[in-house]
Amino acid sequence: MDKNKQGIEFLQQGKIEKALELFTEAIEENPQDAIGYVNFANVLVSVGENERAETFLKRAIQLDDKAAAAYYSYGNLLFNKEKYNQAASFFEKAIQNGMNSNDGYYMLGMCFVHLGRNELALPYLMRSVELDETDNEARFQYALALAQSEAYSEAISHLEKVVKLDPQHADALYNLSVAYAMTDEQPHKVLQLLNKALEIQPDHLLALNVKKVIEQEFQK
Structure with a gap:
């Protein structure tokens, strides 16, 4: 089996040292192949070594300036650093290069x-x-x-699909209630959704606040 593929399998299994070992061998055997550097960088990111990972990703892009995987991984690294403008640029390059x-x-x-x-x-x-x-x-x-x-x-159409796939998605239920409220849906329907959200997440502050406002309206 290809060492890069085998290394990815080890990484998915949480066998970090095994993955690093195989990716190191892949780089040593094919030092001009960008994918080995990308894979090694992804392992480094997974253990919080972002600066080292960045070095490997830069090397991957030097070797292959059309390596979509390298741009995508670099984008993720920057996104996690909250450098969203820079991250967007790298994700755009990943898409432009075939991702x-x-x-x-x-x-x-x-x-x-x-x-x-x-x-x-x-x-x-x-x-x-x-x-x-x-x-x-x-x-x-x-x-x-x-x-x-x-x-x-x-928005309602898509939120309903989200809730259908995940009935425990409190945020989706809350946002569905708000969307219904904005389309002049009956207040009881909105309350029903808010109550479902609060059953799942009793400390959902936004849902609690909206429910309070609606109940106050009912009391007038």
Whole structure:
């Protein structure tokens, strides 16, 4: 078996030392192959050695400036450092160089979410959901972006799918209640959703606050 593939299997099993050993051998045997450096960097990131990881990712890009995996990993590293502008640039390069999985589009969309650029986040989050309809977190974030754009009917449609896949998703239930409230849904429906959210997460402050406001309206 290819040492890079075998190393990835060890990494997925949590066998960090074994993975590092195989990735080191892969680099020694093929020092001009960027993928070995990317894999080694990913292990370093997993154990919190970000500076060393950055060195390996820079080397990977020097060897192959079209290595989508290197740009994606570098983007993740920068995202975790909250350097969202820089991270977005690397995710864009990953996509430009052939990364067509939902992960790249999702992470690029989330960069723009953190930068407060909802209008830029929307198309990437939408594409992420199109590429993998089972990714519930991507769908949830896309729904939030839709709601932020006041596209409440579309947001409701996606939030309902999120809740169908994960009935215990308190945040989705809360945001669904708000979206219903914004479309003039009956207050009892909104309360029903808020109560479900609070059953799952009793300390959900946003849900508690909205519920209090609605109940006060009922008492008038």
